[in-house]
Amino acid sequence: MNDRRVVVTGLGTINPVGSDVESTWRGLLSGTSGISAITLIDASDLSSQIAGEIADFDIEAFMPRRQARRMDRYAQLFWVAAREALGDAGIAHEPDDPAAYRTGVAVGSGIGGVATFEEELTTLLEVGPHRLSPFGIPKIIANLAGGQVSIDFNLYGPNTTAVTACAASANAIGDAAAIITRGAADVMLAGGADAAITRFGMGGFAQARALSTRNDDPQGASRPFDASRDGFVMSEGAAALVLEERERALERGATIYAEFVGYGMSADGYHVTLPRPGGAGAARAMQSALADAGIVAEQVSYINAHGTSTAANDVTETIAIKSVFGDTAYRLPISSTKSMTGHLLGGAGAIEAVASVLSIRDGIVAPTINLTDPDAECDLDYVPGVARNVEVEYAMSNSFGFGGHNVVLLFRAP
Amino acid sequence: MDRTEIESKLTDLLVDELGIERDDIRLDAKFEEDLDVDSLGVVELLMALEDNFGVKIPDEEAEQITTVGEAVDLVEAKLNA
Numbered sequence: 001m002n003d004r005r006v007v008v009t010g011l012g013t014i015n016p017v018g019s020d021v022e023s024t025w026r027g028l029l030s031g032t033s034g035i036s037a038i039t040l041i042d043a044s045d046l047s048s049q050i051a052g053e054i055a056d057f058d059i060e061a062f063m064p065r066r067q068a069r070r071m072d073r074y075a076q077l078f079w080v081a082a083r084e085a086l087g088d089a090g091i092a093h094e095p096d097d098p099a100a101y102r103t104g105v106a107v108g109s110g111i112g113g114v115a116t117f118e119e120e121l122t123t124l125l126e127v128g129p130h131r132l133s134p135f136g137i138p139k140i141i142a143n144l145a146g147g148q149v150s151i152d153f154n155l156y157g158p159n160t161t162a163v164t165a166c167a168a169s170a171n172a173i174g175d176a177a178a179i180i181t182r183g184a185a186d187v188m189l190a191g192g193a194d195a196a197i198t199r200f201g202m203g204g205f206a207q208a209r210a211l212s213t214r215n216d217d218p219q220g221a222s223r224p225f226d227a228s229r230d231g232f233v234m235s236e237g238a239a240a241l242v243l244e245e246r247e248r249a250l251e252r253g254a255t256i257y258a259e260f261v262g263y264g265m266s267a268d269g270y271h272v273t274l275p276r277p278g279g280a281g282a283a284r285a286m287q288s289a290l291a292d293a294g295i296v297a298e299q300v301s302y303i304n305a306h307g308t309s310t311a312a313n314d315v316t317e318t319i320a321i322k323s324v325f326g327d328t329a330y331r332l333p334i335s336s337t338k339s340m341t342g343h344l345l346g347g348a349g350a351i352e353a354v355a356s357v358l359s360i361r362d363g364i365v366a367p368t369i370n371l372t373d374p375d376a377e378c379d380l381d382y383v384p385g386v387a388r389n390v391e392v393e394y395a396m397s398n399s400f401g402f403g404g405h406n407v408v409l410l411f412r413a414p
Numbered sequence: 415m416d417r418t419e420i421e422s423k424l425t426d427l428l429v430d431e432l433g434i435e436r437d438d439i440r441l442d443a444k445f446e447e448d449l450d451v452d453s454l455g456v457v458e459l460l461m462a463l464e465d466n467f468g469v470k471i472p473d474e475e476a477e478q479i480t481t482v483g484e485a486v487d488l489v490e491a492k493l494n495a
Contacts, residue, residue, distance in 0.1 A: 066433025070454075131465075134457040 006177040007414060009254040010089025010242030011354050012081040012191070016052030016235050017341050020084055024351075025358050028366040029387040033219035033340050035233050040197050048211035050218040051197045052235025052342030063152075070135050071148055072113030073236070077347075078145035078193035079152065081238035085189060086153060089242035089254060093154040104157030104185040105146045106176035108168025108192030110346035110401070112142030115198045142346075145193055145238075157185040163346075165401030166306075168192050169239070170349025170409055174263035176243050186248050191240030194345035202234060208273055210310060222343075223370035224307035224336035225314045225378035232308040235342030239350035241357070258357045261394070262410030264289030273402050274312050279320025282306075282398065285406035286324045289396065293410045297325045300332065300410075301392040302365050304352045305382075306400045307336025308343055315377045317398065322380070333390050335383040339369040349399035353409055356395035360413045365390045415467075415493055420486050423466065428482070431462040441483035449482075463489060 011021045016034025018024030027034070034052045043049040059068040059076045062083065068076060086092065093100035116139040123131050138144050143161035150159050158179050162171035169192025176188035196202075205211050212231040214221035222233040249256055266288060268281035275282065290297060306317055314336075322329045337355050344351055359365045364387055371384040397409045415423075421441070428434045434449050445451040451459065460476050463469065463485065469492035479485050 064433065069433055131461060134454040138454075 004181050004183060005246040006180045006243050006260040007246045007249050008241050008257040008260060008357050008411070009244045009249050010085040010091065011257065011357065012084030012088060013237065013239035013351055013354055014054060014057070014077055014080045015237030015239065015341055015344060015347070015351055016054060021088070021354065028337055028340055028355060029364060031340065031367050031369045031385060031387070033222070033369060034235065035218045035221055035342050037218055038197065041199055043202065046199070046202050047206045047213050048202055048231070048234065049215045050212065050221050050233060051202070052233060052237070053197055054236060070139065071144070072116045072139040073195035074109060074113055074193045075145040075148050077195055077236065077238040078107060078191065078240065079149055081191060081193065081240040082149045082153065082189055085191070085240040085242050089244070091187060091242060095154050097154065100154045101156045102185055103155045103187040103189070104176070104179060105150055105155050105159045106162070106172040106179070106188055106190045107143070107146035108162040108164065108170070108172035108346045108349060109142040109145060110163065110165045110168050110194050111196050111201065113140040114196050114201050116140050118198055118200050149189065155189060164405040164407070165403055166343065166345050166348055167399040167401035167405040167407040168346035168349065170353070170397065170399035170407035173241060173243070173350065173353055173409055174265070174407065177260045177263060180243060180245050186245045188243045189240055190243055191238060191350035192346040193238030194347050195236040196345060197234055197236050205234060210273065212309065220370050222309045222339050224305070224309045224339050224368055225318070225374055225382050226371050227373045227375045229309045229311065229314065232310050232338065233342035235344050237341070237344045237351065238347045239354050241350065241353060256414040258360045258411040259414055260409070261412045262289035262293030264292060264408040266406045268404030268406065270404055275316040275400060276404065277316065279316040279323065281404060282317060282320035282400060282406045283323045285408040286320065286396065286398070289408035289410045293394070293412070295394060298328050300394045300396050302356070302359055302390055302395045303332060303334040304356045304395065304397040305334050305336045306398040307338050307368065309338060313400065315375065318378045318380055329380055332381065333365050333383050333388060334380055335366055335368045337366050339371070349397065349407065352397045352399065353411070356397045356411055359390070359395055360392045360411060363389055363391050365392065417486065417490055420489050424482065424486055424489065427462045427466055432458060439482060441481065441486065443482050444480055445482070446480070467493065469493065
């Protein structure tokens with residue numbers, strides 16, 4: 001089974017920049033911020049009052065209300081992205097279709113149904129256990145996004161969920177590819193979602209000193225690698241990719257966006273929220289992905305950085321890239337699309353994989369916006385302000401999560 | 415509350431709380447087979463009945479309800495008890 005190769009044949013997303021792949025890509029290439037003042041919750045007493053919301057999200061445009069109300073917002077968002085990705089790939093299984101048994105799902109979510117958790121906890125404390133919703137637990141658990149799409153889209157193959165915080169959907173994509181490579185499935189829907197613009201989500205991340213408080217300038221708040229960055233900006237959203245065994249995709253004449261060629265993972269083994277100074281863990285994950293792809297660093301054309309806009313990440317990631325790429329690092333276009341999307345947490349790795357794949361397709365990379373005064377320690381080419389035409393042969397996408405999880409994906413032009 | 419009022423209020427609950435289509439709701443409609451209310455939906459329905467009619471419905475009595483009409487009967491009996 002070692003000759004089985006994995007390609008990308010479908011894409012989907014819903015996020016603060018766009019409600020589908022093409023509108024998102026246009027927004028990213030034009031440097032459009034999806035960040036605004038929070039409207040979904042009362043943010044008046046929160047230190048961070050800005051976020052990337054999908055303010056006009058209407059799940060009932062996609063499914064009946066009685067189905068929608070059994071799903072937390074994070075799972076609803078993933079469902080919408082999954083629908084687009086499957087449609088884009090031309091995959092629609094009838095119940096008991098033999099191919100449905102060879103099609104699986106891998107999802108990443110950092111937190112799962114945190115809004116439902118807050119509602120249910122309030123009911124528990126204010127009323128009592130006898131009024132907890134029977135849907136409370138299935139709405140909260142982080143694997144239900146994957147469970148739900150398997151039910152609604154007839155996907156009966158392997159079904160798994162990664163919960164590695166902000167690296168979760170990168171793990172899901174890498175795990176999905178490995179499932180195809182070893183022959184356990186022919187097609188995998190892979191991606192992730194989070195919807196943590198809630199009082200607990202915003203308050204909790206703020207107390208971890210992770211969030212930007214640039215409340216008077218929402219669109220300028222996510223500023224990766226800039227000297228005046230002050231934390232990440234919370235966003236909600238989802239993205240999904242259809243990964244497919246290459247021979248099957250070729251046989252059915254599917255559109256092939258890119259080939260998935262490398263998966264690297266490591267653990268910092270250092271701190272619950274902070275990256276290991278010096279970036280050795282991140283560097284090992286990048287090296288591991290390069291080794292998996294069988295290429296050398298000089299062959300990489302573009303890096304979609306983790307680039308969170310936190311003080312610690314952006315310097316550490318820069319050091320890690322330099323340690324892996326040496327002098328080549330200075331000639332390598334690197335950008336953080338989080339400067340526009342904000343941080344989708346468990347959806348981040350997937351939307352950044354989508355951006356990486358589209359860079360390969362279109363020969364252009366999205367910019368890092370708000371990078372007007374680079375941090376002295378961030379001295380690489382972050383494609384500031386304006387998208388750039390780059391012929392992308394290999395695209396690397398970095399994702400790092402609380403807990404010290406480092407995940408790196410590599411895609412190649414088909 | 416008379417029977418017509420109970421029927422009307424129960425119909426509103428099924429629409430508003432369980433998301434069932436109003437046109438599908440008839441007295442002889444079976445919750446599981448006709449209205450697609452699964453075991454979790456039944457739990458929701460019982461909570462809605464208790465909260466909105468101010469009655470207490472033990473699980474063993476709840477298990478006897480299979481149709482909309484039987485739910486109306488049970489609520490009416492509880493209210494008149």
